[in-house]
Amino acid sequence: MVQVVAAKTELIEAQRPRKPLVNLSRFKLPKHYRNTLENERLQQMWKKQFGLPNHVRVVKVSVSVCPVCSRQIPMVVYEEDGAIWLKKTCPEHGTFRDLYWGDAELYYYFLQWDAPEYIGKGTANPNTDLNYYVTTSGCPFACGLCPVHKTNTVLAIIDVTNRCNMKCPVCFANAYAAGYVYEPTLEQIEYMLRTLRLRSLGRQMPFNLVAVNQH
Ligand code: SF4
Numbered sequence: 001m002v003q004v005v006a007a008k009t010e011l012i013e014a015q016r017p018r019k020p021l022v023n024l025s026r027f028k029l030p031k032h033y034r035n036t037l038e039n040e041r042l043q044q045m046w047k048k049q050f051g052l053p054n055h056v057r058v059v060k061v062s063v064s065v066c067p068v069c070s071r072q073i074p075m076v077v078y079e080e081d082g083a084i085w086l087k088k089t090c091p092e093h094g095t096f097r098d099l100y101w102g103d104a105e106l107y108y109y110f111l112q113w114d115a116p117e118y119i120g121k122g123t124a125n126p127n128t129d130l131n132y133y134v135t136t137s138g139c140p141f142a143c144g145l146c147p148v149h150k151t152n153t154v155l156a157i158i159d160v161t162n163r164c165n166m167k168c169p170v171c172f173a174n175a176y177a178a179g180y181v182y183e184p185t186l187e188q189i190e191y192m193l194r195t196l197r198l199r200s201l202g203r204q205m206p207f208n209l210v211a212v213n214q215h
């Protein structure tokens with residue numbers, strides 16, 4: 001019975017009318033994206049490798065982490081039904097599929113600036129070194145920031161408490177999931193601020209102190 005229902009669901013899914021793929025001719029996408037998006041052989045190879053249907057468009061393949069065990073696993077980013085999705089499979093914990101961008105047009109618009117000249121060069125003051133990175137099996141276990149991390153902090157946010165009813169469904173800090181009171185001491189907050197100042201290398205860095213509290 002369960003199999004029949006699953007087969008029926010699959011059939012309905014396969015016959016469902018779909019939004020057409022975005023017309024890419026309006027965007028000046030970096031060459032490395034064009035090479036993937038317009039290469040039919042690569043498209044077919046990756047769809048097969050990641051178990052994707054033929055009507056989707058693969059944007060890129062990369063490496064992500066399993067949300068359960070944090071090990072690095074291959075990931076594919078693809079367009080389907082006017083949105084951008086990512087899919088990854090952990091050999092132990094199964095397949096995960098998440099909405100990446102709700103609007104594919106907007107995603108391609110911003111992708112125009114995902115070129116080497118705009119990509120961050122990493123932080124000048126990492127907290128861990130390459131040796132630590134290698135011995136801890138790399139990202140995300142070497143977090144610190146580590147020297148491999150590309151981006152710098154643009155807007156720093158420091159949570160100073162989650163003493164609220166913790167049930168707001170739009171809580172960006174996901175306070176409810178913590179299940180405990182998070183409240184750094186004044187000394188810890190001072191340490192965070194000093195670390196941020198080290199990172200900023202003389203630039204002024206905007207930051208928010210956030211009390212997660214009925215926002
Ligand atoms: S700091 Fe290093 S380990 Fe942490 S997320 Fe960035 S690259 Fe990964």
Ligand SMILES: [Zn+2]
Nearest residue numbers: 066069090093
């Ligand atoms: Zn896993």
